[in-house]
Amino acid sequence: MSSDPGVHESRHPTLKQYVWIAIFLFVVTFVEFVIILPEDFRGQGWTIAPLAILSAIKFGAVIFFYMHLKFDNRLLTWVFLGGLALGFAVVFALIGLFGTFTPSPRAWAEDNAIPCTFDHEYVCIEYSPTPTPLPTPTPEGGAAPTPVPAAASDSASEAATGALVGTGQDIFLTGQGEGTATGCYTCHTIAGLEGATGLLGPDLTTIGADAANRQPGVSAEDYLRQSITEPEGFVAEGVERAVPGLMLSALTGGLTDNDVDALVAFLLEQK
């Protein structure tokens, strides 16, 4: 025991000291409580600093006196503070890793939530067949989607197709047509289209050319139509980020037939 000169296994603090520490801890806790007593102070960013400092002081008082690290072998202090430092490192690493996700978990959930009916125990008993309109974020930058410049057309039908493509693009970027869906851009990328940078589903930059070859015997138009209205029905193999079950018809169930026509027309143009 005496081999280590750092050991001063003195007696533990006296009763009087313990009482003072207890009173100190009580007072600090009370002060913390008082800080958040005024309603205007609650949840304010500036309260974090004093509250964090006060709790750190309490933390120190308990480990150094109640757990008598102050009077014990120094090695124990380093063992514990080392673990504490690692703990902080874990906290920062996790916040750094997960706190920077875009979109935030809540934004993502808002876009992908499937409304359900809850029973009195708050258990989801029925998924709503048609999603109620959810707030759909505008594409990054807040810029209104620019319609595809109507191609110079020499026939009425081509003009109509151009208008349909423009409508399809609007729906793709906002989820708002005659009906409402989750904006396709949330999960799908179309290179060169501002806002369409989602990374959850397949890249649709050249879908207009690819669609015809995805399912043998199915035309590009029919393939796209089915992929929108019944995403569960067929999932192409060998396509990057084509994950069965990730896209659900609940996401698109709010679209009308006209909306789907416009989306198909728009997607067929992506070559």
Add this chain to the structure above:
Amino acid sequence: MAHHTELSHHAPEEEHPTTTGINNRKLLMWVFLSSDCLFFGSLIATYMVYRGQSLVGPYPVDIIDVPITTISTFVLLCSSFAMVRALAATNEDRQGAIVVWLLLTAFLGAIFIGFQVYEFNLFREEGLRIDTNLFGSTFFTLTGFHGAHVTLGIVWLLALAWIAKKGRLGPKTALDVELAGLYWHFVDIVWIVIFTLLYLIGGFDTGPAGDPSLVPHSITGFLVLI
């Protein structure tokens, strides 16, 4: 006389000299507590990452009751004081006092758990379950694991009180009480952190209408804490 007391008090260390000069059991306990910092650190980080990300209520501001939890925090602080008295009584070989203080510590811990059970039930009735939203998941996981630690501590203390009642605790076996005390105080300091983060700071978080950029706040708080 003082020398004699010192010897008997540290008898286990005399019997088993170690290269560190620290009793192995004591070192092990500190290493365990040190590793438990990582355990709770992960849970706290998870809470903070998902803080303010719940899509549906109830949100913290709807159900967190800071005054009630302040009372239970006081109770836990009291129990820590009772714990140091139990260790002092053991070192001074006051047999009756050892039992009383150990039982009082366990009793106060049980009151704390009682508050937690009441709180969990209230939250459940108000619609917050562990699978309701991200707040529910992270809140119940973190505070639940803390409650489990406290419960384990109560069992440990009751066992010690039983041993003390048989007269088997005293200056020579004070380390048995000291180790339980270290564990108990650690559970107390974890609560100090949880109380500050989940109640005093996070207890007023609102739903989507409130400030959505809450994670940076948490980071600022931790920077300050360091």
